[in-house]
Amino acid sequence: MKKILLVLLAVLLLSGCTPQIETPIKEEIENSDSYYPVTITTYNFAKEPIEVTFDKAPEKVFAVYQNSIETLLALGLEDYIVAAAGLDQDVKPEYQDGFNKINYLTEFTPDKETVLMSQPDLILSWYSYFSEKNLGDVDFFHERNINTYIMQNSGAAAKQSLENEYTDILNLGKIFNVQEKAEEIVAQMKTKVETISSEAKKMDNSPRVLVMEFEKEGVRVYGENTLGGDMVKQLGAELVTANENKMSNEEFIQSNPEVIFTVYFGSSSSIADADAAIDKVVNDPRYQSLSAVQNNRVYAISLGEMYCSGTRTLDGILRLANGIYPEMDFE
Structure with missing residues (x-):
């Protein structure tokens, strides 16, 4: 069997066809057509729960602030971050390789024009980022087919708790169909x-x-x-x-x-x-x-x-x- 595989690989290379090698995370996400749509509960700026539906895994995420960026990196989703900003401190050493692959902006809190120019399909951030002095309420983006997710303990939920942190990680696992990795982190x-x-x-x-x-x-x-x-x-x-x-x-x-x-x-x-x-x-x-x-x-x-x-x-x-x-x- 090993010899057959080597021969096939040699034929592909000689014919000019380079086999595409995908990471396990990327394969899992891209081979999940039967999984979607998935609906997640998040918030608007009035702190009201709202439902957001994902017809597929987001491909261009705009992530702002420490936990938004690091949670995506912990889930192995660096290939899906179109831009990131707002780090209070260096990312954890175990995420450094993934972080080196993303477009990190020098502006701590990017403005609406910067976000729109990146053409994201998901904005992941804190509650304060969707105030009028920053990006405005989530409706502006939903009307443009850009989904949003607000981290609960950033001010959206009435009471901060450990359970909210668990839920955010698990929700991102559901959004990207990497539930097993999210459940492992929470466990x-x-x-x-x-x-x-x-x-x-x-x-x-x-x-x-x-x-x-x-x-x-x-x-x-x-x-x-x-x-x-x-x-x-x-x-x-x-x-x-x-x-x-x-x-x-x-x-x-x-x-x-x-x-x-x-x-x-x-x-x-x-x-x-x-x-x-x-x-x-x-x-x-x-x-x-x-x-x-x-x-x-x-x-x-x-x-x-x-x-x-x-x-x-x-x-x-x-x-x-x-x-x-x-x-x-x-x-």
Whole structure:
């Protein structure tokens, strides 16, 4: 059999016919005529659920912001990205080869003309991108046969949650008919959460955890309606909350959390940014009475790991778990 195949290949080459070798992902997508149409629920700018139907897999995706780009790369869909923009930090190392193949724009938030010139059949982005000051509502594009998908935790869904992150990944798997890969990514996250929460239940006490960032006046709290807060709760810890997710400095001191995660906006790999965020808590004379400060339990977490985090959700889960339960190893 091997000799027959070699002979056939030689004949093809001699005749000037070069066999086309497709990647497994591309083959799966292009050989899926019987799968479509598929209808997905997403949102408009009024935060109303809407249904979008795909008659085939999108071929020219315009992807804006970190998790939009990285989720597509994680699903092996770099060949279908016509343009991308809006990275807060470098893509994860495991996606670098795929990222090198795409057209990444220097403009952080491309305008409507740039998007239309790319002739996309799908725009994948955050809720804010479809405001009037940016691209306008999704109807403008739907009228031009350009589908849209808004990541739920970017502001579209009423409540941020881990489940929303799972759903976005699974929905993109359905849109491109790569469900198996999407389910694999989500299963890894769910398994890690279940493992950590199971171990946490064996503990005598659940630590009180505050996820916060400093504002001009007081502290912003990542409460139950945020992704960061939902992560903490699902990992089995007690979440410190606040009315309207805000605390004064006095209320911050009175809350006296056992563990503090202070959110920063730099790269998740930047030790300098993380250290600066921690220093802002531990070096402030006002906060020296806090249990978390006295016991060296103040940690930093990048916004990109716990806000509309896509595949970085797993990084956020591990970051939180290792701070909440330092005596355990969840890597």
